[in-house]
Amino acid sequence: MSLRRFLVDPAALAVGEVALAAAEAAHARKVLRLAPGAEVELIDGQGRRARGVLTRLDKSGAIVRVEALEEAAPPAPRLVLCPGLLKSPAMDLLAAKLTELAVDQVRPVLTRRAVPKADGGGAKLTRWQRLAGQALKQCGAAQAPEFVPPAHLAQVLAAAPASAGKLLLYEDEARTSLAQALPGLAGAAEVWALVGPEGGFTPEEAAQAAAAGFVSCRLPHTILRAETASLVVAGVIRFAL
Amino acid sequence: MSLRRFLVDPAALAVGEVALAAAEAAHARKVLRLAPGAEVELIDGQGRRARGVLTRLDKSGAIVRVEALEEAAPPAPRLVLCPGLLKSPAMDLLAAKLTELAVDQVRPVLTRRAVPKADGGGAKLTRWQRLAGQALKQCGAAQAPEFVPPAHLAQVLAAAPASAGKLLLYEDEARTSLAQALPGLAGAAEVWALVGPEGGFTPEEAAQAAAAGFVSCRLPHTILRAETASLVVAGVIRFAL
Known part of the structure; x- marks a missing residue:
């Protein structure tokens, strides 16, 4: 199965603990049925992506621990x-x-x-x-x-x-x-x-x-x-x- | 409004009177609400097309009078x-x-x-x-x-x-x-x-x-x-x- 991907606010994507927005957290829990420990990918829609691990996932929300960010060079032209x-x-x-x-x-x-x-x-x-x-x-x-x-x-x-x-x-x-x-x-x-x-x-x-x-x-x-x-x-x- | 187009069987498309298939005739009458005299285009899906005029359109079917056929050269490659x-x-x-x-x-x-x-x-x-x-x-x-x-x-x-x-x-x-x-x-x-x-x-x-x-x-x-x-x-x- 391919890595589950979540979209996060560009301002929120950083190394460390990243909280998913409420809708994304609910999707992870209720539809994808992920559990803490799952490896996921975060993208910010502006060229940055990160792999991380879900460290918390419950009714109050979801936290992903991010170790490193990658930034793709924008394609030319x-x-x-x-x-x-x-x-x-x-x-x-x-x-x-x-x-x-x-x-x-x-x-x-x-x-x-x-x-x-x-x-x-x-x-x-x-x-x-x-x-x-x-x-x-x-x-x-x-x-x-x-x-x-x-x-x-x-x-x-x-x-x-x-x-x-x-x-x-x-x-x-x-x-x-x-x-x-x-x-x-x-x-x-x-x-x-x-x-x-x-x-x-x-x-x-x-x-x-x-x-x-x-x-x-x-x-x-x-x-x-x-x-x-x-x-x-x-x-x-x-x-x- | 652009010309109404109908798909006809390649064997049926010829100069002269062309009968539309039952489903196409019903579509012309009930959905497009065309009437005899309407100008239409016929295509056979194999590169040939023709302009024609609806000469009959009623419950028993539709007839289009075709004056000339055009055949498009297939694109290369x-x-x-x-x-x-x-x-x-x-x-x-x-x-x-x-x-x-x-x-x-x-x-x-x-x-x-x-x-x-x-x-x-x-x-x-x-x-x-x-x-x-x-x-x-x-x-x-x-x-x-x-x-x-x-x-x-x-x-x-x-x-x-x-x-x-x-x-x-x-x-x-x-x-x-x-x-x-x-x-x-x-x-x-x-x-x-x-x-x-x-x-x-x-x-x-x-x-x-x-x-x-x-x-x-x-x-x-x-x-x-x-x-x-x-x-x-x-x-x-x-x-x-």
Whole structure:
């Protein structure tokens, strides 16, 4: 059986005795049925992890004794994914899978053709963070993406630093494929990727992004759902660059 | 609103009058509430598509008049994905997403650490084909993968043609990343990719695959769930090669 993993607050993760949050402690006791002496792994969702031993586990809570911390170097390039805001099941899948793909920041974009509205922003962020935390515990990756509240395209374009590699996935791009655009990103310390909602970007939005330095490209051969396109772009930048 | 799409039997798709299957006709009438005169798209799941007009839609069935057929050239390279057999939700996700990613053939592999057994093979194939059909109708891709019944690793290794590019995703590969293995696949007309189940391949299985010409590589930086690794490999081969 693989090591049981628990998510702890970054401020709480240190060498010595670490208390688990109430929900994690209850999960350890009632669902996983662990007992003192069990070896566990703690992650803080920000790149630090530690092995430890449960020294107390009862109704009042759980204590893990940590001997040493490990800090993973963040993967390069820093990857900022900006998907057109999608409905809940698709965004939920993205929150989990972009965590596995070691995306550093997720910035949902409000576009002309995006179906959901930006309301309930706070609740959505909390939900995505929770799903990312679950994904971390399942897959054992060290770090969860930072989720930024949904913002209008112009705001997202303005937030991208001048030095970043910039990619726009645009269905109506006639010339450049993702494979052809990749070499232009080689060596960038940070990459921003914009992916449209279902229905894609409008020509005006694509022009606006191009004016902000985003290189337009497309995925040839097939037609992907919006969330699949985000996963492909993140996977290709993370593993094929 | 985008064009409504219906899946028809490859033998039935032709210029002239095409009858929809009973379930598709009922869906058109009761769920989509279409009426005669509506423009629709027909796909056969094997690369052919056609625009047509509903000329009849009633309890007895649906007829579409087709003026012309289009046949998409299959994408290159031909892509055969061999995932370690996973439990239902993960295999269901793969059936849909590998369809979008224009994978040509899916060959689930029975390995030491695969959790599900190969029983219910026929029912599983039917389920995956149905999910692939739904994905086709949603995303508008032209062709569904062929699903081959789950087979033992040795059988899958023996089935791969000598001329194919061959990739093995192996967690314990120490030297070669997927990005480093990619150039070795350039120009291959067909690529086979083996991806382990949760828990990965055993060292013996990896050695067996290497002996059959599969180049071992890993995904650095993070730890992916098995189904995510399959999606990444398919996406990278399809769009970054």
